[in-house]
Amino acid sequence: MKNIKVIEKKGIYPGKNVVVLAGVHGNESFGVRMLEKVIPNLKIVRGKVNFIFANLEAIKQDKRFVEYNLNRCFYKNQPVKIVNTLEGKTAREIIPYLDEADLMLDVHASNNPESVEFVICMPQSFEFANILPFEKVSWNWDEFEPGSTDYYMNLQKKVGICIECGYTKDKESEKRGEKALMNFLINSGSINGYFIGLKKQTYFKIVDLYKNKNVFKKFKDFDDFGKLNDKTLIGFDGDKKVYANEGDFLLFVKDSDNLGDECFLVAREETLLNKESLNKEKRNGE
Template sequence: MRSIDIIDYEKIHRIKGVKPGKKVVIIGGVHGNEVCGVRLLSKFIEEDIKIKSGELILIFGNPRAINEGVRFIDTNLNRLFQSENKLSKKEKESYEFERMKTIRTVLEEADILIDIHSSNSIVSKPFIICENNSYNLVENIPFEIISSGWDEMQPGGTDYFMNSINKQGVCIECGSNTDPKTLENATKAVSQFLIGLGIIEGNLIDNLAEKKYLKVFFQYKTKTNFIPAQEFSDFQFIKENTLIGYDDKELITNQESGYILFSRERINPNEEGFLMAKEINS
């Protein structure tokens, strides 16, 4: 067993099974202050996880940000996995851009991705992010909500990149960084994901809760800044014309009823203030 203190976050860790199979990438720490994915990958490495088939590739997304305990160093890594001509000069000069190129090379050789995230918000709940091409991969994950529409609304994530090259990418949001259950949520989700793929030994969970399928249809971008009018839980249902917050002195309301998420205070223009989602059929 290895100590977490000597794990090299820059290194791409590869584990091969005896039998042929899928090449699966697990990423944690795309945002350096989202600790549950980092802890789970560290646990896999410390315990020298064994797999039955295929290849498991473990990537610590943003090593410098992980070491410093911040979301990113120069820019959001999870918006850089798209056509380079859509990126700004600042983004292309960033530390994260160089790290993105390293990760992108690995994703290009992989079949499937699962990217582990958590939230700084204490009102965050676990949910799945994937487009309908990957619904078959997530049915064993014990989270109620499966959300889509992110590729269109927030392009440039790791899962977006996998979808763009006709592969399968899934992100899991596992809860609040301050909740001890978040690491447990991540462990159960990734274990069930890998068992379902035949990568590791284990039993699938019976009697999973019925899934709720939602699609993100609106994202509010700040004009000046954004202050929420109240604390909204992620996926809280709100009626149309609810006061959501203030952009400088402007009152911001929603034009359609739906589920709100990621409503957070923002201090700069053109930041993501909140999103809205609606229920859809699977």
């Protein structure tokens, strides 16, 4: 039985093959609502767009996933522990669409009301990240969190973008997701129109993922993408104090009893787009 629903829309002119995903995490239902609202009125002019509602079972149960995080299942050869899970099979239903696609947009949201909205992609997708209505663009996730839909597109050097649109129950998240989808489809040539909601953007390179060796307790609450002005105590891994450095940005700091869990990420403000200013920074640091 299929665990995805696909709606294909074609233009009359040749063009790009685009995949748009929602519901990769079943409890981020806003993406599904947004697509259901938008699709009937969309007039695809060039190429083809496959809208994929992923993980229908998790959507039905309003759960992030049923057996395994679907957004860690996208591999050419799936690890053994994934292969027979519902999500492993679901990824294999989606992968043929990604294999034939030129570009992919994966729509996510958070269940945390405090969450910050941001883009995830690699430098080959910056040209698309640029025109999305987001102030924060993060990159270099793949070495720390492989197996995502964008990871799979990156393997093939294609454009793959994941958007974290904010709190899933916030109307603004839905509007942001809709604007992002429209701008993405305009930039791919799939539809005609004008970009809306462009933002001045900051680029963050993910440079570290902290995994705990004992029970991890955070020292205090940290804002996502909050900048550290000094070397800062982040938490305790058993008895050991865990620090991050001046100039680091922190993401998703959380307590964890599960050893080897993802306790927090560290990012640096850095982009490949503006090579000159990067070189300047380097010279200043010498």
